Amino acid sequence: MDPITSSVSAGEGAHSEPKYSETAIRILDAAEGLFVELGMEATSLRLITQQAAVNLAAVNYHFRSKDALFEAVFLRRFGPWATECLRELDALEGRVAAGAEPLTAEAVVWSYVRPALALSKDPSRGGVMFVRLFSRVLVENHRQLRETMSRQYGDLVTRYTRALGRALPGLTEQEVEWRMHLGFSVMFHAFAGNDILKVFGRSAVSARDPDMIVRHMVPFVVAGLTSPPSGRSGK
Amino acid sequence: MDPITSSVSAGEGAHSEPKYSETAIRILDAAEGLFVELGMEATSLRLITQQAAVNLAAVNYHFRSKDALFEAVFLRRFGPWATECLRELDALEGRVAAGAEPLTAEAVVWSYVRPALALSKDPSRGGVMFVRLFSRVLVENHRQLRETMSRQYGDLVTRYTRALGRALPGLTEQEVEWRMHLGFSVMFHAFAGNDILKVFGRSAVSARDPDMIVRHMVPFVVAGLTSPPSGRSGK
DNA sequence: ACTCGTTTGAAACATACGTTTATTTCATGC
DNA sequence: GCATGAAATAAACGTATGTTTCAAACGAGT
Numbered sequence: 001m002d003p004i005t006s007s008v009s010a011g012e013g014a015h016s017e018p019k020y021s022e023t024a025i026r027i028l029d030a031a032e033g034l035f036v037e038l039g040m041e042a043t044s045l046r047l048i049t050q051q052a053a054v055n056l057a058a059v060n061y062h063f064r065s066k067d068a069l070f071e072a073v074f075l076r077r078f079g080p081w082a083t084e085c086l087r088e089l090d091a092l093e094g095r096v097a098a099g100a101e102p103l104t105a106e107a108v109v110w111s112y113v114r115p116a117l118a119l120s121k122d123p124s125r126g127g128v129m130f131v132r133l134f135s136r137v138l139v140e141n142h143r144q145l146r147e148t149m150s151r152q153y154g155d156l157v158t159r160y161t162r163a164l165g166r167a168l169p170g171l172t173e174q175e176v177e178w179r180m181h182l183g184f185s186v187m188f189h190a191f192a193g194n195d196i197l198k199v200f201g202r203s204a205v206s207a208r209d210p211d212m213i214v215r216h217m218v219p220f221v222v223a224g225l226t227s228p229p230s231g232r233s234g235k
Numbered sequence: 236m237d238p239i240t241s242s243v244s245a246g247e248g249a250h251s252e253p254k255y256s257e258t259a260i261r262i263l264d265a266a267e268g269l270f271v272e273l274g275m276e277a278t279s280l281r282l283i284t285q286q287a288a289v290n291l292a293a294v295n296y297h298f299r300s301k302d303a304l305f306e307a308v309f310l311r312r313f314g315p316w317a318t319e320c321l322r323e324l325d326a327l328e329g330r331v332a333a334g335a336e337p338l339t340a341e342a343v344v345w346s347y348v349r350p351a352l353a354l355s356k357d358p359s360r361g362g363v364m365f366v367r368l369f370s371r372v373l374v375e376n377h378r379q380l381r382e383t384m385s386r387q388y389g390d391l392v393t394r395y396t397r398a399l400g401r402a403l404p405g406l407t408e409q410e411v412e413w414r415m416h417l418g419f420s421v422m423f424h425a426f427a428g429n430d431i432l433k434v435f436g437r438s439a440v441s442a443r444d445p446d447m448i449v450r451h452m453v454p455f456v457v458a459g460l461t462s463p464p465s466g467r468s469g470k
Numbered sequence: 471a472c473t474c475g476t477t478t479g480a481a482a483c484a485t486a487c488g489t490t491t492a493t494t495t496c497a498t499g500c
Numbered sequence: 501g502c503a504t505g506a507a508a509t510a511a512a513c514g515t516a517t518g519t520t521t522c523a524a525a526c527g528a529g530t
Contacts, residue, residue, distance in 0.1 A: 256507085258507080258508085289508085290507095290508055290509050290510080291509090291510090292508080292509075292510085293507085293508070293509090296507075296508085297507095
């Protein structure tokens with residue numbers, strides 16, 4: 001029988017995670033690394049199955065198609081990360097509501113950075129691979145994945161935007177959205193190591209240590225987020 | 236005869252631009268749009284030649300291979316842009332040397348943003364396409380292109396790094412490189428419109444007007460660049 | 471021991487790809 | 501008006517792709 005309908009649809013309802021068989025996991029692991037390194041299009045199923053030491057047909061058996069495999073690879077990491085982000089946000093807003101601390105942009109940033117950092121350091125959850133995969137999704141156009149994301153995780157963005165807006169009073173809603181966009185862009189691509197300097201071969205920086213990335217990135221982003229409002233806000 | 240050896244190698248020496256035949260230009264234009272939209276791997280020569288209304292073999296005739304075509308597509312835009320950036324930097328440093336203005340981080344940023352903005356608004360030079368293509372190059376691994384870039388344009392990065400370092404005294408060399416990396420990441424991906432919010436379907440922001448992008452982006456980046464040095468500088 | 475649903479396995483499928491080959495068309499110089 | 505080299509064309513090449521097929525192996529339940 002189709003293992004897809006049993007596992008995936010069982011895990012469809014509200015953010016729960018599907019269980020995978022051992023060979024399915026081997027496929028996911030191999031595919032993850034290759035998708036990150038070569039991109040979705042340039043990675044062949046034969047390369048994946050060879051590296052995973054499983055049969056070629058196993059991919060279509062366990063995941064129905066290459067596209068569905070890509071989505072599974074991505075969502076396996078994204079789901080837990082999104083959950084952790086929401087938990088961090090909940091905790092932060094709880095402390096703020098209790099008057100234990102003010103709601104600052106830096107605190108909001110950390111509620112995103114902390115899960116990303118934890119994830120980066122945990123190889124069993126994909127380590128830094130996931131962030132690099134995510135940065136690919138941002139650039140490539142995976143239509144179906146985007147639909148899934150906006151359907152299933154749209155509220156995450158809403159939550160962050162609202163929190164940031166509260167942390168940055170005096171900014172128009174549009175300015176908040178822009179800074180959110182800019183700030184998250186930096187964070188994603190910094191974590192992913194999409195370094196311009198790397199392209200030019202002058203990459204003394206790319207030590208790729210997550211702690212160091214965070215140490216330089218967070219002050220940069222917080223400074224950008226909290227900079228004084230521009231004279232006239234955009235149309 | 237091979238049109239490649241005549242045109243490209245004629246334009247090899249020191250940043251000059253090769254001349255292309257009309258059909259070659261048609262191919263470059265079609266390929267540019269498709270590479271941006273679909274990525275290098277997902278774009279087939281058949282799609283390109285069909286859209287350019289030229290024969291399939293014309294690509295290999297004029298550009299030798301698909302890889303070489305990609306490089307040509309990229310360098311056609313990158314060359315003039317790099318030249319303009321260097322001219323802006325020269326002009327800035329000239330004014331600074333003459334004591335006409337101080338060397339600020341914002342001025343350095345503008346020496347990059349101005350050419351990018353001009354390019355974004357000029358459809359005859361690819362418009363916003365090029366920046367989006369560039370952001371793909373940052374994420375995908377085009378080995379040969381990277382070699383060409385670092386060989387031919389490595390000095391551009393050196394110039395920017397040095398200028399930024401002078402504009403930001405009190406920062407260690409490493410901090411300057413980090414901020415440079417972060418700042419340019421924002422600028423590239425902001426111009427390219429690689430919007431995280433877009434992935435989640437909540438893209439009120441992405442009006443994609445270059446002027447508005449710049450208006451929000453520059454203050455953000457300048458704030459990040461000029462933020463006070465972090466306590467202990469990273470190892 | 472046998473059955474039945476699940477999972478693997480090897481092979482084939484049709485298609486699409488980048489590239490190459492010959493041939494034809496075309497413009498230009500003599 | 502013909503020869504010459506560049507450019508366009510149609511067709512084929514070999515290979516690699518995602519997917520499907522169908523038979524074999526497996527593993528628990530009775």
